[in-house]
Amino acid sequence: MKKKIKVALIGNPNVGKTSVFNALTGLNHKIGNYPGITVDKKSGVAKLDDEVNATIIDLPGTYSINASSEDERIVLDLLFDPTNEDYPDVAIVVADIENLKRNLLLFTQVKELGFPTVLAINMADHMEEKGISIKIAELEKKLNTKIVLISAKKKLGIQELKQAVLDYKNFSIEPCLNATAVDTEFFSKLALTFSNLSVFKLWMIYSQDIKIGNIGKKEIEAKGIHLSENEIKKLQHKKTIKRYQFINDALKETYSRDVNKASDIRTKVDRILTHKVYGYLIFFFIMMLVFQAIFEWSSIPMDWIDEQFANLSTWVHEVMEPGKLTDLIADGIVPGIGGVMPFIPQIAILFMFISILEETGYMSRVVFLMDKLMRPFGLSGKSVVPLISGNACAIPAIMSARNIENPKERLITILVTPFTTCSARIPVYIIIIALVIPDTRIFGFLSIQGLTLTLFYLIGFLAALVSSWALSKYIKSERKSYFVIEMPNYRTPIIKNVVVNMYEKTKAFVVGAGKIIFVLSIIIWFLGAHGPGERFENAEQHITEVYQDKEVSEEELSEHIASYKLENSYIGILGKTIEPVIKPLGYDWKVGIAVLSSFVGREIFVGVLGTIYNVGSGDENDEDGRIKQKMAAEIWPDTGQPVFTLASGVSLMFFYAFAMQCTATVAIVRRETKSWKWTIYQLVFMTVLAYVAALIAYQLLK
Amino acid sequence: MGYQEIIAYAIVIIALGYIIKKGFWKGNNKKKGSCGGGSCGCS
Numbered sequence: 001m002k003k004k005i006k007v008a009l010i011g012n013p014n015v016g017k018t019s020v021f022n023a024l025t026g027l028n029h030k031i032g033n034y035p036g037i038t039v040d041k042k043s044g045v046a047k048l049d050d051e052v053n054a055t056i057i058d059l060p061g062t063y064s065i066n067a068s069s070e071d072e073r074i075v076l077d078l079l080f081d082p083t084n085e086d087y088p089d090v091a092i093v094v095a096d097i098e099n100l101k102r103n104l105l106l107f108t109q110v111k112e113l114g115f116p117t118v119l120a121i122n123m124a125d126h127m128e129e130k131g132i133s134i135k136i137a138e139l140e141k142k143l144n145t146k147i148v149l150i151s152a153k154k155k156l157g158i159q160e161l162k163q164a165v166l167d168y169k170n171f172s173i174e175p176c177l178n179a180t181a182v183d184t185e186f187f188s189k190l191a192l193t194f195s196n197l198s199v200f201k202l203w204m205i206y207s208q209d210i211k212i213g214n215i216g217k218k219e220i221e222a223k224g225i226h227l228s229e230n231e232i233k234k235l236q237h238k239k240t241i242k243r244y245q246f247i248n249d250a251l252k253e254t255y256s257r258d259v260n261k262a263s264d265i266r267t268k269v270d271r272i273l274t275h276k277v278y279g280y281l282i283f284f285f286i287m288m289l290v291f292q293a294i295f296e297w298s299s300i301p302m303d304w305i306d307e308q309f310a311n312l313s314t315w316v317h318e319v320m321e322p323g324k325l326t327d328l329i330a331d332g333i334v335p336g337i338g339g340v341m342p343f344i345p346q347i348a349i350l351f352m353f354i355s356i357l358e359e360t361g362y363m364s365r366v367v368f369l370m371d372k373l374m375r376p377f378g379l380s381g382k383s384v385v386p387l388i389s390g391n392a393c394a395i396p397a398i399m400s401a402r403n404i405e406n407p408k409e410r411l412i413t414i415l416v417t418p419f420t421t422c423s424a425r426i427p428v429y430i431i432i433i434a435l436v437i438p439d440t441r442i443f444g445f446l447s448i449q450g451l452t453l454t455l456f457y458l459i460g461f462l463a464a465l466v467s468s469w470a471l472s473k474y475i476k477s478e479r480k481s482y483f484v485i486e487m488p489n490y491r492t493p494i495i496k497n498v499v500v501n502m503y504e505k506t507k508a509f510v511v512g513a514g515k516i517i518f519v520l521s522i523i524i525w526f527l528g529a530h531g532p533g534e535r536f537e538n539a540e541q542h543i544t545e546v547y548q549d550k551e552v553s554e555e556e557l558s559e560h561i562a563s564y565k566l567e568n569s570y571i572g573i574l575g576k577t578i579e580p581v582i583k584p585l586g587y588d589w590k591v592g593i594a595v596l597s598s599f600v601g602r603e604i605f606v607g608v609l610g611t612i613y614n615v616g617s618g619d620e621n622d623e624d625g626r627i628k629q630k631m632a633a634e635i636w637p638d639t640g641q642p643v644f645t646l647a648s649g650v651s652l653m654f655f656y657a658f659a660m661q662c663t664a665t666v667a668i669v670r671r672e673t674k675s676w677k678w679t680i681y682q683l684v685f686m687t688v689l690a691y692v693a694a695l696i697a698y699q700l701l702k
Numbered sequence: 703m704g705y706q707e708i709i710a711y712a713i714v715i716i717a718l719g720y721i722i723k724k725g726f727w728k729g730n731n732k733k734k735g736s737c738g739g740g741s742c743g744c745s
Contacts, residue, residue, distance in 0.1 A: 323706030328713060522717040 006086060007046075007054045007165055008078065010110055011094035012103050013061030014364070014488055016122040019152035020094050021058040024162070043086065048162045057086050063102070064240075065109045066208060079113055080201065080212050090168040091115040092161070097123045097132060097149075098489075100255060104247045105240070107143070108176060112200040116171035117145050118164045124149035125156060126489065131258030139254040144176040153494070175200070177246040182238040186227075193223040207232050266490060273365040276372070283366055287457065290353045292450035295430075298345035302430075305345075306626045309338025313614065328525055331614045336521025339610030339627050340513045340603055343427040344506055350423060351505040352498060354392060359493035363388070368487070377465045378472025379416075380409035387413070387464060390420030391457070392505065394665045398672055412471045414672055415682050418665050419464035419658065421457045423509060424602040428656045429453055431606055435631055436649030459657050463689075509603070516600055517607040524597070524608055527571035528615035535568040563637075566615060585655065585691070586648030586698040588636060595655065602661045647701035651694040659690035 009024075011017045021027070025044030043057045062072045065079065078084055079091075091110050095103035100121065111117050127133070127149075140147050146164045150157030180187035180199055190206065191199040194215055201212060206225065209217045227235070272278055316330035357363050370384045379387075382404045389397035397417050404410040421429075433449050440448050530536070543561045552560070566572050575589030582592040590612050598605040606627060613630040634643040660666065660683050670679040 321706075323704060324710035325706035325713075328710045519717045519720050522714055523721065526714045 003052045005048075005052060005054050005089045005165075005168075007056050008086075008088035008091045008115075009056055009058045009094060010075065010079075010091055010106065011061060012063055012096070012099070012106060015061070015094045015096040015099070015103060016152050017058060017061060017094045020092070020120060020122060020150065020158075020161075021056055023150075023152045023155050023158045024054075024056050046162065048166050052166060054162075054165060055086075057088065062106065064106055065113075065204070076204075076208070076210065079110070079115070080204065080210065083213075088115065090165055090171075091117045092120050092165065093117060094120045094122055097121050097127055098130060101244075101247055101251055104143075104251075105243055107145075108179070108243050108246065109200075111143070111145065112175040112179065112198075114173045114175075114198060116168040116173055118161065118168070118171075119143065119145050119147045120157075120161055121147060121149050122152055123489075125151035125154055133256050135254040139250065142176070142250040142254065144172050144174055146171055153491075177243065179239045179242050182242050183235060186235070190220070190225055193220050193225060207236060269490065270365065270487060273362065274368050279365070279369045280373075283369060286357070286362075288446075288450070288454050290350070291453040291457070292447055293353070294346050294349050294426075294453065295447055295450045297349055298430075301345040302342045303626075306338065306342040306628070309334055309341065310626050313338070324529075327529060328522065331529070332521045332525025332611055333518060335610040335614035335627070336517050336524070336607045337514060339607035340427060340517050341510070342627075343430065343603070343606075344510060346426050346430055347423055347509045348502050348506045350426065351392070351502045355498040355501040356493045359491060359497060361488045361490045364487055374465065374468075377469040379413065379465070379468050380404055380406065383409065383413040383468075386417045387420055387461070390417045390422060390464075392423055393508075394418045394420070394422050394662065395668050398665070398668050401672065408475050411673060411678065412468050412475060414669055415471060415678065416464040416468045418660055418662070418669075418682070418686065419460050419467060421460040421657070422602075422662075423505070424513070424662065425456075425460075425656055427603045427606045428598075429456055429653060431628060431631065432644070432649045432653055434628060435644045436646045456653055456657055459654075463658060513601065513603040513607075517604055520597060520600070520604060521607060521611045524571060524593075524611045525615055527574070528566055528569050528612060531565070531569040531572065533568075536565060539565040539568065562615075566612070569615075571612070584698070585694045586645070586651045586702065588634070588643050590634070591643065591648075591652070595652075599661050600663055602656055602659075605656075645702075647698050650701055651698035654697045655690045655694035657690070658686055658693055660686035 009017055009021055021042075021044065024046040026046075027044040043055055046054045046056050048054050057078070059075045059078065060072075062075050064072070065076055066072055078086055078088070081087060091113075093103075093107045093110050095107065107117070107119055121134070134149075136147050136149070146167070148157055148161045148164050150161055152158070180203075187199050187203070190202050194202060197205075197212065197215065202215075202220065204210065205212055205215060206217055206220050206227075273282060313330045313334045316326060316334060320326040320329070354363075357366075367384045367388060370388065374380075374383060374387070383401070386397040386401045389400055394417055397420070398414050401410050401413045401417065404413060430453070433452050437449050437452050442448065442451075535542070540561050543557065543564050547557055547560065567576070571593055572589070575593045578592050578596065579589040582589075582595065587595065590609065593612060594605045594608040597608045609631065610627045613627070613634070631644050632642070635641060636643060666679060666683060669682060670676060673679060
């Protein structure tokens with residue numbers, strides 16, 4: 001049987017930890033070229049040699065071992081608790097060749113915990129072009145550790161790293177510096193309180209108010225240790241300065257950088273991309289191009305998928321014998337799923353661009369740029385990452401707010417993040433824009449439809465900013481949290497990473513939306529194809545009598561019967577009940593049902609409409625069963641006017657821009673805030689705002 | 703009641719059960735794993 005050891009992968013954010021994890025384990029976890037990607041620990045197995053396997057635990061990026069934020073606490077919980085199932089035998093601290101000085105602070109803390117430690121200096125392939133040289137043997141001696149130069153991206157040095165890990169029992173576990181020298185008297189006293197724990201662990205228990213086994217701050221105080229909060233902070237600062245003095249001294253003699261060689265094009269490009277005017281213009285221009293591409297490139301595959309589902313529905317009716325099961329499949333499930341699946345190309349294209357922007361290093365510049373923009377609105381610099389990530393999905397975005405230390409800033413960030421336009425809004429925006437916004441171009445190339453999509457992304461972002469400004473007036477914060485961001489080098493995107501990310505995100509969309517729309521379309525079919533009382537049962541007889549003296553074709557008559565049946569079905573009755581509330585927004589009861597159902601998730605809107613329209617269609621062999629055509633053909637029965645007009649379309653888009661329509665997000669907000677009060681406040685506030693905005697839009701435009 | 707009706711209504715009951723379980727029975731249904739891979743419930 002193979003021997004198994006546990007290895008913790010620790011490092012500052014954005015040092016390429018996940019790349020090292022992937023290189024060691026052969027797994028494909030998402031790598032982002034901007035900080036805050038890993039917010040939870042994850043693990044994989046690396047084969048070190050024929051006899052030893054290692055479980056690699058990739059921890060969230062952290063600048064130090066302090067319990068000031070949630071992700072730092074994950075690191076702390078693992079490294080301090082020997083009973084933890086993932087407690088490591090050896091630690092790999094990953095550092096970036098260009099930011100060694102700052103990265104080594106964390107290293108000195110890990111080393112002080114008494115783990116056999118390997119220092120993996122990543123991105124070493126850039127040493128030459130950056131004019132960097134390191135005296136490895138000397139630095140190893142000073143840091144009392146094993147050092148391996150690696151390039152996780154190019155898979156260089158990975159074998160050496162594995163070899164170093166195998167050799168962990170021969171490493172010194174002594175700290176590389178004596179940080180307790182800043183106050184020898186106090187730390188000697190502290191060391192005597194519980195001799196089974198190291199003085200560093202005791203200090204962490206005392207200063208961070210954590211527990212190891214039965215030992216906590218109270219137990220230490222019971223043994224005569226008393227410091228005020230202020231004294232603790234002062235001592236922490238002194239220790240940090242002591243560590244940096246040690247690191248400075250160690251690097252002075254072993255690490256050198258020729259600035260002349262390093263004055264590369266990057267600095268010049270950075271100056272333009274983060275410029276207070278050009279920076280925003282370039283960002284806006286790039287985003288506009290992305291949305292133009294979403295419309296331009298996706299229309300052909302979208303129409304194709306749409307058509308296939310319409311054909312599938314007709315085919316099911318043709319090959320299966322008539323009956324309830326046939327109706328359920330052909331009029332319920334197929335149109336329901338067929339309503340969501342045509343958006344696969346848009347989602348894939350969006351994530352392809354986001355991946356490329358992350359991979360190239362541009363997203364870090366955007367984060368830096370947005371930091372300047374957000375501060376006047378009462379947001380922390382650290383709110384930038386959740387707000388930008390929210391464009392993909394609000395759930396990981398809200399989770400990434402964990403690295404905001406200040407609880408009030410964190411709360412504001414969580415409350416406003418769902419305003420940013422997540423990918424689930426895309427199906428709604430795309431279909432409505434395609435229906436009500438003309439497909440014309442400005443200057444011959446700028447599509448109005450693409451511009452409208454850009455505008456709604458901006459509206460979502462502005463709503464987040466304005467709400468946070470309003471909330472910051474109400475929720476006062478005593479101090480602002482600092483924001484440190486590292487500017488990674490520009491890199492050529494790795495196609496494999498882009499493809500993997502695109503695939504993962506699209507799969508999450510298809511599986512997530514597909515599962516729920518599958519189930520909902522079954523229920524909606526049932527509610528639409530069945531009804532209480534005689535009106536539903538006798539629909540055919542009633543409509544035939546009504547139209548017996550009028551000249552109507554058989555096809556028209558069956559349409560009238562289907563429509564009458566739908567109105568008197570369970571879903572029709574439910575829809576009619578809510579119609580007075582939604583009619584002022586320009587929606588008929590069918591749209592109302594779709595809006596109501598999409599409180600589960602926004603992307604469900606189109607699928608639900610697909611099912612309702614198919615159940616309400618009298619023609620089983622409807623040749624143009626495509627959702628867009630069906631929506632365009634919908635009319636108000638009393639006026640004969642189309643349901644989807646510019647006014648009702650814009651109203652719907654405003655509703656979806658502001659409404660909190662995602663139960664998973666509600667659940668994650670509750671989990672992260674641990675407060676029902678704020679969760680309900682957010683849900684009510686966003687829903688009311690959505691309703692009012694949609695009402696104003698419709699009343700102004702109708 | 704024909705076989706089509708029996709199967710169709712059974713599917714409806716299962717779907718209803720699934721929705722109820724998803725909506726009101728979350729206590730023992732906590733998912734593990736990192737977000738973004740489809741395991742967080744987001745799409």
